[in-house]
Amino acid sequence: MRECIYKDLCYDQFPKKNSLLMYMNKHHGFKDESGEKHEVYDLIEEGITSMVDIPHEWLTRRNNQIQRDVAITKKEFIDRDKIRAAIDLIKYPIYHLDFESFPCPLPRFKGERPYMQSLFQFSLHIEKSPGICDKEKDHYEFLAYDMSDLREKLVEKLCDLIKDDGGSVLVFNQAFEKTRIKELAEFFPEYSEKLLSINERLFDLMHIVKTNTKLFEDLGFGHDRAKQVNYYHEDLSGSYSIKKVLPIFSELTYNGMDIGNGMEAVYAYAGFKDLTKTELEVKRHSLTLYCQQDTWAMVEILDNLRKI
Template identity: 40%
Template sequence: MRISKTRFLDLLRCPRFYDYTQSVGDTIDPLDQDILEHLTGDAEDLETLTKAQEAVLNGLHERVEREASTWVRQRLGGHTIDLDTSGGQHHVERSVHGHVWTAELDILNPTDTGVHVIEVKASTTSELSKLDFKLNGVYHPVFVKNNHVHKLVEETAPYLETALQEKYLKARKNLFDRLHKVGRHVYDLAFQRFVYEGSIDYDSAKAHTYYLALLNKDYHHDGQETYDVVNGEHVISLIDLTTITEELQSVVAEDVRQVVDYIDQHDNRYQNLIKACQKGTPRACPYLTQCNPYLKVDYNVDELMGSSYKDTARFAHQESKPMIADLDEADRSKKPKWRMQYDAIVHDTIHVDQASLKAFLSHLEYPVYHLDFESFAAPLPRFKGEKPYQQHVFQVSLHIEREAGMCDNTLDHVEFLAEDHRDCRHDVVAFLLEHIDLSAGGTVLVWHKTFERERLKELALAIPKYASELQHIRDAVVDLKDGFLGKGALPILYKKALHGKYSIKFVLPAYTSITYEGMAINNGLLAATTYATYPVIDPAHFDHVLDAMRTYCKQDTWAMVTLLDVCRNLIEQNSTD
């Protein structure tokens, strides 16, 4: 059997994965997972992407690879074997245990002094920078940057004092966890090394260095066409992982042996829900519901608020209680929210915290500006001042409710939509300042305020002339979700139709008749990727696409108008009961 890196990592998940590939078929996802993680938190939205949108997203990764190749030639010298010079990645393979293991090297960089092997990831150094350890109140990094290359601190300061070294080694262990946000990239490179060093391409007489190429979180684009060094930072960071990947070779070899055992055993038994399933992420096992069919059934234990996959596995697999209704008194009493959910399902109770809901509504000042942004996070920044994956707002929807309950879906709605890929930040700011008037008070209502507040902060940094006005808008932001979820031990509002979740896609159908079904664009991922595909959209259909985007974003803010009405009506209903 020929086993690529992607297939190897999937087969390594659990003993049953191979059996599924034989009975159901191979479902290797071609999409770049790092890019997807910056675009969506809802794995199910991936199913809505078109082939054209998938192609555009994968094209973004190719641009990162090409930029990394340019930087490698500048920093390390020599020439590169990569997408530009060979038309693709450099293929290597080796035979072990009766199977052929294959890898595609993103960049191979032979120089006069040796060979550099570079694995390019469309991820940033953000998680890498979080790998640190604390001693006497001072944080120390696991990696230290020297001349644009990140190296292990042990390679730059090998004589660490004992106490410091112990804490360093503990933090360093994350690099060996293939499910860790940094460790998974390290493991990828270690597998590449395993295959490459057993291939006919490998020359053991030459010195080899192994790098990860990541996007630099500290880089700010200067607005030029090329990505030059700006304030000492380049858009690409190189991380020297030669030492770590050498240590990982025995681990990879053992994992290869494990995968061969899985293939030989052909195990078709159900597997418990484990971390390697990566449920709820773009990396989730495609056969997740095959092993865990209860996950497809409403009101299963995975819906328990504040629970982890370990809780789900314990209830469903170890104790044979896959449904919330199966929980006994001891189980449902462990958390107040679990008892509330149990009662909602078994007794059909509806939870309303009248006092908290009244308090929330009393703090709203009118007019209320129902605000929603749509944005796109490009791996390589496009405009001056932007960082890798900085969200660029391209669409704004605003419903203006001047008095409580007084808002018309059409007459009280204004919107902005960029119709090309030019920098539209000034246009977005002009739109906001024109339509949001807080001179006599008011509230800017959003759903999940962290997102909109961060975008307003970024706009203020990009256009400091209006920083004061944008900060005023930012200070007026209130999260409508707080009127439902609240911040206490129990939510303010709950009914079983929420399924333990408070994203607007669950709240809206639970309390209203508004639906996104049948809409050409019906989620944020689809809106962002549609914006990304502007240049390849058929001009004959472009206006239709823009109309679909406007309809979707308008629905988002009208949904908030409707949900605010729901809150007011619940107070009135309970007051007359």
């Protein structure tokens, strides 16, 4: 999927790094010393386009203060105590899990609704102990071989691979995986106990990099610190998506891959029906490499977080 070809033209007044638009929660605006609120787009009209153009006194949110400080000093922000405390919660073996799904406008299979995220693939890397995981030998997957209803086969394999050993199931931005697993438990009640137990073991890698207020309050951190990000680098550009986080912690890249993002994976699966047998195998191989990259990315991010 290509970005809008006019993006650079429309945003040419903004710096490539540390733009005003990269402030987290910018939609709440900024208050000056008198208490007057300034909306972000009003500031843009006044010619303010950079993070550092906003006076420090206007930044009442700690995370925005961190962003501005990083923009000025060019030094990453790290809360090592919070990062290490969260990592200590992870139980081994770790099951690094990622799903790929197809949101069909018209329901295809029993129980589905319009645009429901219908799973057709998962990737799993199993990390037996800290840093002990091989990209190929410890990788497992399920990938639909056509567009028929293979959800139960996916569930069977997932439940077989993730053992009842108490190991954490690591995901990135857990809302998606948690919802999909809950839906599978409803569709296939004979597997619901196992699936819901997997859901209970989910651990969100993004919470280690960014934060989660409740998680860190439960670990004994005060509210303000629990709410504060654990890590910030100017290359994040205010986003904690895995595509932004990965280049900071790893040399892995999606550049040059036949399938390099989730939307391209959707298009690839949607085109299965139009492919010859040979073309289908080539496309399935590309999907395997893409989804494998997603879970291996989590392995590498976690490994480098341990070294902070």
